[in-house]
Amino acid sequence: MAADQGRLAGKVAIITGGAQGIGRAYCLRFAQEGAAVAVVDLRDDQAKGVAREITQQGGRAIALRVDITSEEQTAEMAKQVKAELGRIDVLINNAALYYDQDIMDQSISYLRKVLEINLIGQLICARAVYPIMREQRSGSIINIASTAAYPLPLPPMPFDNFGTNAYGLSKSGMIYLTKMMSRQAGQDGIRVNAIAPGVTMSEATKKIVPDFAIQGLKAGSPMGMTLEPDDLTGTAVYLACEDSRLMTGQTLVVDAGVWLNG
Numbered sequence: 001m002a003a004d005q006g007r008l009a010g011k012v013a014i015i016t017g018g019a020q021g022i023g024r025a026y027c028l029r030f031a032q033e034g035a036a037v038a039v040v041d042l043r044d045d046q047a048k049g050v051a052r053e054i055t056q057q058g059g060r061a062i063a064l065r066v067d068i069t070s071e072e073q074t075a076e077m078a079k080q081v082k083a084e085l086g087r088i089d090v091l092i093n094n095a096a097l098y099y100d101q102d103i104m105d106q107s108i109s110y111l112r113k114v115l116e117i118n119l120i121g122q123l124i125c126a127r128a129v130y131p132i133m134r135e136q137r138s139g140s141i142i143n144i145a146s147t148a149a150y151p152l153p154l155p156p157m158p159f160d161n162f163g164t165n166a167y168g169l170s171k172s173g174m175i176y177l178t179k180m181m182s183r184q185a186g187q188d189g190i191r192v193n194a195i196a197p198g199v200t201m202s203e204a205t206k207k208i209v210p211d212f213a214i215q216g217l218k219a220g221s222p223m224g225m226t227l228e229p230d231d232l233t234g235t236a237v238y239l240a241c242e243d244s245r246l247m248t249g250q251t252l253v254v255d256a257g258v259w260l261n262g
């Protein structure tokens with residue numbers, strides 16, 4: 001699609017964790033919809049590869065190596081995106097500790113690490129782009145939560161089972177933060193929403209989620225499906241574009257209906 005024709009024509013999007021998996025799918029779809037994309041990740045070479053894929057298809061993209069937990073690096077990221085791409089319309093707060101998670105680690109330091117990246121890191125990124133969006137008096141921040149934020153219909157876990165609980169805790173914090181951020185941001189013309197995906201067959205999922213669990217999820221879906229990364233991109237486009245212009249503070253669950261049964 002030509003860059004001046006899509007639903008996101010003329011917009012500039014920062015997509016964190018864009019080097020692989022679902023983040024990469026957001027990057028490619030946003031570029032197809034006409035957005036210029038900043039592919040942000042710690043995985044530098046992979047991020048450059050995604051940006052190259054976009055430019056080879058006629059789109060506009062840059063790759064930036066940024067640690068989202070660093071206030072300095074994210075401030076520099078916002079500055080550079082504005083300088084090179086002209087503005088910042090969308091932030092997809094997608095980077096998270098997921099693929100690299102070690103659910104067997106029950107230490108407090110692991111719990112701190114997950115919250116530092118998945119919750120505080122997302123807030124740091126939002127704070128970095130906020131002044132530019134406020135100056136424009138427009139912007140859409142899309143936080144990536146997870147259905148892991150909702151308590152599982154399983155027997156209670158041990159109180160100190162931090163490894164498995166840390167991720168869900170970080171993602172439920174993301175849903176809370178989305179509501180709170182949207183209250184303040186509305187007066188500045190900025191919208192803040194979240195997507196809570198169900199288990200999605202990214203490379204990461206294939207590595208860390210056992211096959212029996214995937215089969216269980218399929219059985220729990222009224223549609224008999226699990227998601228592929230591309231199944232989430234339309235929701236992100238919707239939240240980024242004017243079709244959702246009066247929607248803020250919301251979390252959209254996209255999970256093939258599994259949580260209906262939860």
Ligand SMILES: NC(=O)c1ccc[n+]([C@@H]2O[C@H](COP(=O)([O-])OP(=O)(O)OC[C@H]3O[C@@H](n4cnc5c(N)ncnc54)[C@H](O)[C@@H]3O)[C@@H](O)[C@H]2O)c1
Pocket residue numbers: 016017018019020021022023040041042043066067068069093094095096097098099100117121144145146147196197198199200201202203204205
């Ligand atoms: N895959 C699923 O089943 C699923 C389900 C629900 C929600 N999610 C969420 O969707 C998002 C993407 O998931 P995925 O499966 O593609 O995961 P992934 O692990 O493949 O991708 C995450 C990306 O974030 C990057 N990242 C991690 N820490 C970073 C940091 N400090 N600074 C910059 N980049 C950093 C990683 O390098 C990686 O490229 C995550 O927020 C995840 O929690 C995934």
